[in-house]
């Protein structure tokens with residue numbers, strides 16, 4: 001635990017989130033896994049102590065496959081963070097999920113390779129359950145707050161995480177769509193499972209920015225331009241910020257989930 005700085009809630013997203021907080025201080029942290037993506041911003045929202053971390057660094061120079069996910073999660077845990085809210089841009093794999101829609105993710109499919117995705121390399125052999133990797137209590141909170149803003153929200157969503165940095169081929173994307181999965185991105189894994197390994201609640205609000213290659217190549221939808229993607233994302237990020245602030249303003253008094261007991265039945269020795 002860092003002696004001088006503490007936080008209760010972690011927020012992982014873009015650097016634009018910093019202006020949500022009052023009394024902001026930035027600190028550089030070291031971890032056993034190397035440095036986190038950037039310095040952490042510590043401040044308060046609605047009287048609660050929060051820690052911000054820009055996933056790709058403030059200057060957006062770290063590509064998805066090079067993010068030090070372990071350092072990021074370790075840094076938040078060492079500040080005392082017990083619950084994490086995140087935002088992600090995703091591609092839509094289903095026609096019904098339009099650019100600009102929000103999803104509160106509830107499942108993932110991992111298609112990454114070679115990422116450092118565990119804190120438990122031995123000798124304590126540890127198998128956490130990821131049957132339900134997202135915090136049910138924070139998911140409900142997010143869905144309820146999103147609805148208050150009158151925003152279209154998909155209350156469930158399976159995200160397939162690809163290794164990147166390349167996008168999917170049309171064939172891969174058609175496969176993902178055919179499996180019934182809703183969204184594709186490059187950053188959700190292993191962030192979500194590392195949080196669970198550290199017994200932290202994790203919630204992901206995903207912004208659909210475009211239709212993925214399979215739907216476009218199959219003629220089901222028109223391609224979305226890069227400019228449109230940026231416009232949609234920028235517009236929605238302001239909304240996501242408001243939603244996160246509203247979640248913290250309505251923060252639950254009691255923890256009703258089991259995320260923070262993930263290690264109880266996970267150990268062999």
Ligand SMILES: [Zn+2]
Pocket residue numbers: 135136137138200201202257258259260
């Ligand atoms: Zn939880």
